[in-house]
Amino acid sequence: MPVMTYREALRSAMAEEMTRDESVVILGEDIGIYGGTHLVTDKLIDQFGPRRVIDTPIAEGGFTGAAIGMAMAGMRPIVEMMTWNFSFQAVDQIVQNAAKVRYFSGGQVTVPLVIRGPNGGGVQLSAQHTHSLENFYGHFPGLKVVSPVTPHDVKGMMIEAIRDPNPIIFLEAGALYGTKGEVPEGEFTVPFGKARVAREGTDVTLIAYGRQVNMLLKVADTLAADGVAAEVIDLRSIRPFDEQTIVESVRKTHRAVVVQEQWRWFSVGSEVAALIQEQAFDDLDAPVERVSGAEVPAPYARNLEVAAFPSEQQIVDAARRAMYRG
Amino acid sequence: MSATDTMASAALADLDGDKLRPMYERMVQIRVFEELAGKNFAAGLVPGFVHLYAGEEAIAVGVCSHLTDKDFITSTHRGHGHCIAKGVDIPGMVAELMGKSTGVCKGKGGSMHIADVDKGMLGANGIVGGGFPLACGAALTAKTLKTGGVAVCFFGDGASNQGTFHEGLNLAAIWKLPVVFVCENNGYAEATPVHYHCSATDIANRAGGYEIPGIVVDGLDLFAVYEAAGEAIARARRGEGPTLLEAKTYRFYGHFEGDQVTYRTSEELARYRDRDPIQAVRTFMVARGVAAAEELDAIDAGVAHLLDESWEAAKAAAFPATEETLTDVYVRY
Numbered sequence: 282m283p284v285m286t287y288r289e290a291l292r293s294a295m296a297e298e299m300t301r302d303e304s305v306v307i308l309g310e311d312i313g314i315y316g317g318t319h320l321v322t323d324k325l326i327d328q329f330g331p332r333r334v335i336d337t338p339i340a341e342g343g344f345t346g347a348a349i350g351m352a353m354a355g356m357r358p359i360v361e362m363m364t365w366n367f368s369f370q371a372v373d374q375i376v377q378n379a380a381k382v383r384y385f386s387g388g389q390v391t392v393p394l395v396i397r398g399p400n401g402g403g404v405q406l407s408a409q410h411t412h413s414l415e416n417f418y419g420h421f422p423g424l425k426v427v428s429p430v431t432p433h434d435v436k437g438m439m440i441e442a443i444r445d446p447n448p449i450i451f452l453e454a455g456a457l458y459g460t461k462g463e464v465p466e467g468e469f470t471v472p473f474g475k476a477r478v479a480r481e482g483t484d485v486t487l488i489a490y491g492r493q494v495n496m497l498l499k500v501a502d503t504l505a506a507d508g509v510a511a512e513v514i515d516l517r518s519i520r521p522f523d524e525q526t527i528v529e530s531v532r533k534t535h536r537a538v539v540v541q542e543q544w545r546w547f548s549v550g551s552e553v554a555a556l557i558q559e560q561a562f563d564d565l566d567a568p569v570e571r572v573s574g575a576e577v578p579a580p581y582a583r584n585l586e587v588a589a590f591p592s593e594q595q596i597v598d599a600a601r602r603a604m605y606r607g
Numbered sequence: 608m609s610a611t612d613t614m615a616s617a618a619l620a621d622l623d624g625d626k627l628r629p630m631y632e633r634m635v636q637i638r639v640f641e642e643l644a645g646k647n648f649a650a651g652l653v654p655g656f657v658h659l660y661a662g663e664e665a666i667a668v669g670v671c672s673h674l675t676d677k678d679f680i681t682s683t684h685r686g687h688g689h690c691i692a693k694g695v696d697i698p699g700m701v702a703e704l705m706g707k708s709t710g711v712c713k714g715k716g717g718s719m720h721i722a723d724v725d726k727g728m729l730g731a732n733g734i735v736g737g738g739f740p741l742a743c744g745a746a747l748t749a750k751t752l753k754t755g756g757v758a759v760c761f762f763g764d765g766a767s768n769q770g771t772f773h774e775g776l777n778l779a780a781i782w783k784l785p786v787v788f789v790c791e792n793n794g795y796a797e798a799t800p801v802h803y804h805c806s807a808t809d810i811a812n813r814a815g816g817y818e819i820p821g822i823v824v825d826g827l828d829l830f831a832v833y834e835a836a837g838e839a840i841a842r843a844r845r846g847e848g849p850t851l852l853e854a855k856t857y858r859f860y861g862h863f864e865g866d867q868v869t870y871r872t873s874e875e876l877a878r879y880r881d882r883d884p885i886q887a888v889r890t891f892m893v894a895r896g897v898a899a900a901e902e903l904d905a906i907d908a909g910v911a912h913l914l915d916e917s918w919e920a921a922k923a924a925a926f927p928a929t930e931e932t933l934t935d936v937y938v939r940y
Contacts, residue, residue: 332751338774338781340774340778342740342770342774343739343740343771343777344740344774344778345740346737346774346775347740347744347775347778348744349744350744350745350747350748350758351744351745351747351751352744353724353729353744353745354679354729354745354748354749355748355752356752373734374741377733377734377737378732378737378741382722383938384715384935384936385712385715385716385717385730386715386716386720386724386730386935387710387712387713387714387715387716387935388713388935389712389722389723389724390722390724391938422936423936423937446939447937447938447939447940
């Protein structure tokens with residue numbers, strides 16, 4: 282199977298879909314001639330021209346709203362949000378129009394739209410450039426929210442997103458653009474709402490999404506050396522949400538640790554913990570552990586940033602608490 | 608110069624009786640629709656917020672008379688007039704105000720969210736300034752797909768201070784989009800007068816910052832609006848880009864029903880009532896022999912009948928089934 286980077290997988294998904302469907306266009310800041318700040322759209326303008334790879338002014342509310350209007354009028358735009366941190370400028374358009382217009386029009390208006398870009402931190406961009414917005418966007422009915430972590434998934438989920446007739450919030454693991462992985466040749470999709478069991482185990486379930494999944498795989502190695510077989514679940518999709526895979530795993534392991542870079546209060550991890558107590562209460566042998574970002578704006582200095590995000594050690598400790606081995 | 612003289616001087620060769628009669632009828636439809644909406648809101652038949660368009664009819668009708676179903680409009684919280692002028696079904700609108708299952712949005716949107724995609728009506732918008740980017744996008748679709756369509760973005764004086772105004776006009780200008788921004792300057796952003804909230808004497812002056820045409824017209828004068836909108840829309844269709852058209856107007860009622868309207872005088876209202884845009888068109892048509900008074904009376908009676916029937920039908924219609932609460936969120940989930 283061919284090996285490609287996360288970035289290349291993303292680009293190939295968009296290029297293939299643009300070739301297949303002329304109504305697919307991309308809009309964003311510096312995505313055309315410059316190739317994109319993160320080079321995700323590099324050279325797509327050479328292949329598809331400026332009418333389909335559309336450079337925009339720095340005006341997130343304006344061009345995101347315009348993409349929503351394009352979608353309402355019959356096209357299938359992809360918006361590159363240079364980083365999701367800038368999407369706060371566009372929240373009114375995303376929440377008040379994209380997420381709701383189908384409902385308040387009684388089902389008349391559809392918004393087949395993908396908004397994509399890097400999400401999350403870990404590269405010392407400090408307070409205003411470091412957010413994990415899964416729970417924020419996941420809160421609004423009308424949006425679908427996904428967060429792929431492997432090159433395989435980012436390609437299959439991007440193709441799925443472009444073909445989906447709803448507005449999709451596509452949160453990329455920005456720190457992982459250069460990571461490599463196997464990606465099948467030819468067209469394939471990864472359906473939304475289906476989590477991935479990244480590693481099977483019987484003793485404790487570790488749950489995350491985005492780049493924390495890779496951290497969990499390392500933690501599972503550490504725990505294995507201790508004789509603990511951890512199961513690792515990659516949520517992949519925040520809305521819709523795969524309840525079944527989580528519940529089945531917890532019924533097997535009786536213990537769960539949920540890990541997220543975002544803040545603890547009102548977070549995805551809170552929802553996972555609530556789900557487990559609702560559907561697997563009698564199967565639990567220990568309280569669900571949550572490992573989250575510190576309750577501070579993201580710091581700049583390396584040591585502070587590291588301290589503010591979940592560490593492998595924190596996750597190991599949480600797993601041991603769940604196993605009563607702490 | 609009286610309103611009638613102004614209109615006479617602006618009257619266009621292509622506005623013969625056959626064109627004027629339906630425009631007059633649309634204006635009357637809007638007026639009667641709004642008067643009954645206000646009355647029935649007071650009677651408790653309409654929930655939520657209702658913002659009446661009465662007084663501004665010449666703008667919606669003067670602009671939308673140049674549009675077909677392939678053209679798009681975005682509208683505002685004060686959107687009933689735009690909907691009617693764009694051809695949205697009136698009984699369906701009345702039912703929507705009442706939140707009935709027979710409403711154009713199945714009772715799920717209400718006054719501020721009336722939409723009809725088949726008519727190119729992309730939706731009223733309850734957020735001031737929400738429509739600028741959407742209209743740009745609809746225009747970009749029309750341009751990309753070469754449909755020949757244009758988009759019209761209706762907005763009020765208050766919306767001209769939102770960031771979306773700037774972002775939308777700049778996008779439209781740099782991409783030469785087939786879009787016309789129609790500012791309905793009725794003098795008040797809710798309760799705040801335009802001379803306080805806006806730095807520009809004419810909002811159309813702001814077009815200069817985008818190097819696009821900025822035109823001011825008398826929004827109480829159907830012919831002036833029709834002529835200026837016709838030029839702006841034709842320009843957009845020719846691929847020459849956007850126009851900012853400011854129509855100075857006045858709303859005959861408050862910001863919303865229930866507004867005590869403490870911020871303007873009864874003398875001011877009376878001055879504008881004397882210049883009623885519908886009465887002016889009627890006077891012109893009769894004076895010029897375009898239509899007999901009896902003919903217009905018959906139109907008025909027909910409109911009254913249509914609206915009465917619409918309200919009776921809406922009152923008799925069912926509310927949406929409770930199961931409808933959970934439908935229409937996603938195409939598929």
